[in-house]
Structures are given as structure tokens and as C-alpha cells.
Amino acid sequence: MTDTARAPPTSRVCIMGSGAEVDTNFDRLDSRSHNGQARFPPESVCIEFCTRKIRATIFRDGMGGVAIIGCGSEWNSKSPHSLGWERLLMLTPPVPTTQAASTLTDPATHRPTDAVTIRERSDRQTSIERLVEPVADTNHDLDRPAPIPAPRSPKTWLESGLSQAQLSDLLLKMLFVHGVQLGSELARLTRLPFGVVEEPLRSLRDQRLVEVSSSDLAGRVSYRFGLTESGRVRAHEALEHNRYVGPAPVPLEQYIEHCQLQQITGTRCTPAILQAAFQDIVIRPAMLDQLGPAVCSGKSIFLWGPPGNGKTTIAKGLGRYLNRFANEIYVPYAILVDNCIVTVFDPGIHQTTDDTDLAQRGITAPANGVLSGPVQDGPIDLRWRRVRRPVVVTGNELTLDLLELKYHKPGNFYHAPLQIKANGGLFLIDDLGRQTVRSQDLINRWTIPLEESVDYLTLANGRKCMLPIEQLTVFATNLDPQQVVDEAFMRRIKHKIHIEAPVREQYAAIFQLACRQQEVPYDEAMVEELLQKYRDLGRIPRSSDPRDLLSMARSICRFHELPFTLNTNLMQDSASRFFDAA
Structure with a gap:
């Protein structure tokens, strides 16, 4: 094959799970065979998505489609653990070359980072903070509660909760994008046992939409499946319905059932456990006595008080409790709602704990980066990921749109809103009353979720769907509650x-x-001097003041190239600057 002299087209692709879109220019378009089908050569790219990078391979299909297929890992400098992106992410036709290239947007209102601020780059910015870094559990005397029962792996396509037609469409799309695939590889891509996809594959063969090019003595799992010409036409029709190509979705009924098993009320919360979770935070015992029953209720909490006194810090402590002492939960890659795909798993919010298990079963690449052998069947449904309980925080940038399904029009599927991604964990609405949306409108939006533990979301066709809300919902404000809520x-x-x-x-x-x-x-004497200055100025100390004063003092020492040691002159200088600014 020879290079084709054409102007490099610009194509838009969507990274599933992150919601990022990126326009990509292709410098050359020489064609060659890839997995038995005509393909343009893959180009290895590294897409930097804010502070996280995703390595992927780009394939250009002979029929005008573009695919980004993860082939490596995503990483973060502060958290070197690897998350596999071995599934296909998105397929879209090219857009006109006049469109601006090399742009990066965030339509799903989040960006995955491990430390974590997620911001939507639009007029209404949104930030979500995962407040708790992964930490080792050093409190061996405080055992985790019994694990939540894992979703059971289906043995037939009926047990998967999906129709044979839905599985067939997903398989056609995968073969269209990936080319010829072993039966074991199709099982890996769908996260279903081969016995589940075997019947749909047989039906596709009977309809002459799929053909077997070769096999060995290992049985049907070793067959090499590829599309016929009729199959490629059907695959295009399936892609027009929706362009989701990833792990098979979970039916809404199964998702609701498992959310009920993963309620916060099922966690073990005692004074000793809560004290251990707050061991790095100065908090009065009376406050723990109030927080403990609130956590055990698994319902809603309203925090209020003057600014700078630890409302966000308390959220950190609750997040540490959920991460270190609560049992882990399961989150599906996607759910099927009224025949529509809604993605739920978000690597920027959900911290996985099953990476080693997936590598052992041949689903993701082990440490050496090489996949070998067939997928090992097991009792757990691999359409779900085991994660630590999520902690999601949003502040004054919250709008009503961020609490609705995010419709991805080119792909005809949806991203779950923040409160759904927080299921099984904690969802903090900070700075209540300072959002651009009216406070009354925001609290009215939460009336049904607080009353009935469900949320009614609207699909693009206008139909309503009911999704569960099983989380610890926390509202925090530094305003007078009577001015904010009724x-x-x-x-x-x-x-x-x-x-x-x-x-x-x-x-x-x-x-x-x-x-x-x-x-x-x-130096305790410094504290006494500061408290006296508070009294002289008629100010009330705040919990955040020591941190801010010391940061001010360090900056002064750095500017004057002095060692950072506390003394009377330095603290007086810092206090004067700090209180004058305040």
C-alpha cells in the first residue's frame, strides 16, 4: 500500500468515562491491513487531560470512522498507580477540516485527577474535589465490616438482563471498530463470560453478519470472528442508534437492587472508628457525638456556622472514614435505562480496588503490560468495578444542569450526574446559598431525593426515569440558615x-x-500573644487562622531569605498583615 495524498482530516473523538472530547489531526493516511481489515495505521498519542494523561492509539477506518482505543495506561504524577483503558472508547465520523483542531473540552463537567479538582471550562465552572488521598490502613485493630456481596456473573444472556438483540448490536460495533477478534477477546471487551456472548455470536453467524476466519483446538472461544459486508452495514446502523462501545451495560433493575445493598447504613460506625478517621484533625468529642449518629442514619446532614471553622475539614474526616473503615462497593461501567446507555463509572471519582483481581483474570494487563491467555471465568460480574466509597464535593459553581443527565448528542448516550456517581458514598454541597442558581430552586430540586431516596431524571426524548439516591448528602453554609433555606x-x-x-x-x-x-x-507563648491580639481587635478566632498565619510567616521568611523559625517579631509582622487583610 502507498501513502494517500490527501489533506489531513480533523476528527472528533470522545473518551468514554471521562467525557473529554478532543479534535485530532492526522498527518498521513497510508492504509494497511490491521487485524484482517483495511485500516489506516495507528498513531500512538498521549492526550493530556488537565493533570491526567491518557495514552491511546488512534485508528482511522476505511469507511470514515475514527476510533481511539486505549493501549497503555493513564497516570498522575501524585499517584503512580495505573488504570487500564483497554476498551474502545468512542467512534465518530470526521468533521469538516475547517473546524479548529487540537482543542480540548470537557462536556461531562469533570476532569479526572487523583488529588482532585475537576473543572468545567465554560461560563459556569464546576469543581469537584476528591478530598481523601488513598492511605494505608494502619489501624489493624479496627477491622473493616463484612464485604458487600459482589454482583454475580451471569451464565447465560438471559441472566445478563440484556436482550439478545442488544448484545448482538454491541458485538457488531466492537467487531467494526476492533476488526477480527477471538471469541475470548470479545468476552474481555464486553466483560461477559464467553458463554453469554456465544449465543448472540451464533445468531449473527446464522444471519451471515459474522463469519469465522480461523480457529484452533480450544473450541469456539478460539474462533476468529469478523464482519461480513452485510455485517458492516448492520454495524453502521447500530452505531447510528448509539456510539457506545464498551463493557456491556447493567440493567437498571440490577443497579437499583445493588445500590440498596450498598447503603451507608450498612457501614460500621463507632466512636473508636470515627475518632481514628479524625485522628489528624482537631475536633471536639462533642462534635464526633453529633457526627456519628448522622453517619449511621445514612441520610442528610446540614452543617452551618461562620467561615473558616472546619466544615470542609469535617467532610475530609467523613471521607477518610468512608475510605479507610467502610466496606467497598461496586459501580457499573454503564447502566441501561429505557433502552438508553448511561455511563456511571468515573475514574476521576471512583478509586478502584480490584485492579490486581482483573489482571489475574486476564481482563486488564498485569504489571508487565502483556495480556496472555483467555479470560478466566469467575463468580463476580466484571461489568462492575469494586471501588472505595466515593466522596464528591461541589461548591458555589453548582448549577441545576449538573444534577441532570448529561446527554452526549453525537454518541446518543448519557453521562450520569454527580449525585448518581456519589451513590454509596458522600455528596457534599458546600457554600449553600452562594450558587449562581437561586437557593430556593436548588433546595426544591432536592425535595424528592431527600424524601424518597430517588431522583427523577429526564431523557432526551422527554421521558422520565427513576434512579436511586443512596448516599450521605451533606449541605454546608456559612450564611444564616434562615436566609438560605425554609x-x-x-x-x-x-x-x-x-x-x-x-x-x-x-x-x-x-x-x-x-x-x-x-x-x-x-511555641505556646506565640499562641497566647495571638489570642491577646484577637481580644484587642475584638475578633473571634477561626480554625483556619493558624494555617494561614504560618503560611504568611513562611512567605515573609522566603522573601527575606531567612530560616523559617517562629519568633515574636515574625509573628507580629504576620499577624498585622493577616488581620489587616482580613
Whole structure:
């Protein structure tokens, strides 16, 4: 084959799971055979999606489609663990070459990072913070509760909850994008046992939409399946219906059933466990006594109080509790709602714990990066990922649109909203009353989820679908509650907790902790001088002040090229600057 002299087209592809779209220019279009079908050569690319990078291979199909297929891993400098992206992500036809290339947008209102701020680059920015970094559980005396029963692997296509036609369409799309594939590879791509996809493949062969090019003595699982000309036409029709090509979706009924098994109320929360979760946070025992029953209820919490006194810090502690001491849960890649695909699993929010298990079963590449052998059957449904309970935080950038299904029009599928991705974990709406949307509209939006633990979402065709809300929902504000919410809303909130300013002993403990974190010796005399300055100025100390004062002092020392040690002059200078600015 020779190079084709054509202007490089621009194509738009969507990275499933992240919601990112990227326009990509192809510099050359020489064709060659790939997996037995006419393909243009793959181009290895590394797409930098904010602070996370995704390595992928781009294939251009002879019929005008473009596919990005993960072939490597995504990584983050702060968290070197690898997440496999071995499934096909998206297929779309090329767009006119006049369209601007090399742009990166975020239509799903999130970007995956491990530390985590996720921002939508639009007029209404959204930030979501995963507040808790993965940490080793050093509290061996505080055992995790019994694991939640894993979804059972289906043995037949009937047990999968999908129709034979739905499985057939998914298989046709996979063969169209990936080319000729072994039966074992199709099982890997769909995350279903070969016994489940075998009957749809046999039906496709009978209809002469799929053919077998070769096989060996290992049986049907070793057959090489490829599309016939009629099969390629049918695959195009399936792609017109929706362009999702990934792990087989889970029926809504199965998703609802498993969400009920994964309620927060099923976690074990005791004073000792909660104290361990807050061991790096200065918090009064009386506050833990209020938080504990609220967590055990698994319902809603309303935090209010003056700014800078630890509402977000409390969310960190609750997130640490869920990550370290609560049992893990299962999240599906996608669910099937009224014959529509809704993606749920989000690597930017859901921290997986089953990577080793998947590598052992041949689903993802092991440490050496080489897939070998067939997929090993097991009792767990591989359409689900085992994850730590998610902790999602959104603040004053929250709009009503972010609580609705995100429709991806080119692909004709949906991304789940934030509250669905937070199922089984914690969803914090911070800075309530400071959103661009009216507070009354926002709290009205939460009336049914708080009352009935379900949410009614609207599909593009106007039909409503009911999805479960099984999470610990936390509202936080530094405004007067009477200015933000009405009495009817407060009645629906099960636990109201007032976050007060720290007393002297608590302020000193916070200052000591901040000194330890800043690696500077603690001096109690400095604390007394600061408290006296508070009294002189008629100010009330805030829990965040020690951290901010020490940061100010460090900046002063850095500017004057002095060692960072606390002394009276430095603290007076820092306090004067800090209080004048405040």
C-alpha cells in the first residue's frame, strides 16, 4: 500500500468515562491491513487531560470512522498507580477540516485527577474535589465490616438482563471498530463470560453478519470472528442508534437492587472508628457525638456556622472514614435505562480496588503490560468495578444542569450526574446559598431525593426515569440558615450541626498541628500573644487562622531569605498583615 495524498482530516473523538472530547489531526493516511481489515495505521498519542494523561492509539477506518482505543495506561504524577483503558472508547465520523483542531473540552463537567479538582471550562465552572488521598490502613485493630456481596456473573444472556438483540448490536460495533477478534477477546471487551456472548455470536453467524476466519483446538472461544459486508452495514446502523462501545451495560433493575445493598447504613460506625478517621484533625468529642449518629442514619446532614471553622475539614474526616473503615462497593461501567446507555463509572471519582483481581483474570494487563491467555471465568460480574466509597464535593459553581443527565448528542448516550456517581458514598454541597442558581430552586430540586431516596431524571426524548439516591448528602453554609433555606426544607434534613468557633484549648491544638505540618517548632507563648491580639481587635478566632498565619510567616521568611523559625517579631509582622487583610 502507498501513502494517500490527501489533506489531513480533523476528527472528533470522545473518551468514554471521562467525557473529554478532543479534535485530532492526522498527518498521513497510508492504509494497511490491521487485524484482517483495511485500516489506516495507528498513531500512538498521549492526550493530556488537565493533570491526567491518557495514552491511546488512534485508528482511522476505511469507511470514515475514527476510533481511539486505549493501549497503555493513564497516570498522575501524585499517584503512580495505573488504570487500564483497554476498551474502545468512542467512534465518530470526521468533521469538516475547517473546524479548529487540537482543542480540548470537557462536556461531562469533570476532569479526572487523583488529588482532585475537576473543572468545567465554560461560563459556569464546576469543581469537584476528591478530598481523601488513598492511605494505608494502619489501624489493624479496627477491622473493616463484612464485604458487600459482589454482583454475580451471569451464565447465560438471559441472566445478563440484556436482550439478545442488544448484545448482538454491541458485538457488531466492537467487531467494526476492533476488526477480527477471538471469541475470548470479545468476552474481555464486553466483560461477559464467553458463554453469554456465544449465543448472540451464533445468531449473527446464522444471519451471515459474522463469519469465522480461523480457529484452533480450544473450541469456539478460539474462533476468529469478523464482519461480513452485510455485517458492516448492520454495524453502521447500530452505531447510528448509539456510539457506545464498551463493557456491556447493567440493567437498571440490577443497579437499583445493588445500590440498596450498598447503603451507608450498612457501614460500621463507632466512636473508636470515627475518632481514628479524625485522628489528624482537631475536633471536639462533642462534635464526633453529633457526627456519628448522622453517619449511621445514612441520610442528610446540614452543617452551618461562620467561615473558616472546619466544615470542609469535617467532610475530609467523613471521607477518610468512608475510605479507610467502610466496606467497598461496586459501580457499573454503564447502566441501561429505557433502552438508553448511561455511563456511571468515573475514574476521576471512583478509586478502584480490584485492579490486581482483573489482571489475574486476564481482563486488564498485569504489571508487565502483556495480556496472555483467555479470560478466566469467575463468580463476580466484571461489568462492575469494586471501588472505595466515593466522596464528591461541589461548591458555589453548582448549577441545576449538573444534577441532570448529561446527554452526549453525537454518541446518543448519557453521562450520569454527580449525585448518581456519589451513590454509596458522600455528596457534599458546600457554600449553600452562594450558587449562581437561586437557593430556593436548588433546595426544591432536592425535595424528592431527600424524601424518597430517588431522583427523577429526564431523557432526551422527554421521558422520565427513576434512579436511586443512596448516599450521605451533606449541605454546608456559612450564611444564616434562615436566609438560605425554609422551614420545610430543614424538616427534611435529619441532622443539623452547628460548627462553632474554636475555644482557647482547641485553637492551641490546631496551632500545634499546623506547626507540625509546616515542620516548625511549636511555641505556646506565640499562641497566647495571638489570642491577646484577637481580644484587642475584638475578633473571634477561626480554625483556619493558624494555617494561614504560618503560611504568611513562611512567605515573609522566603522573601527575606531567612530560616523559617517562629519568633515574636515574625509573628507580629504576620499577624498585622493577616488581620489587616482580613
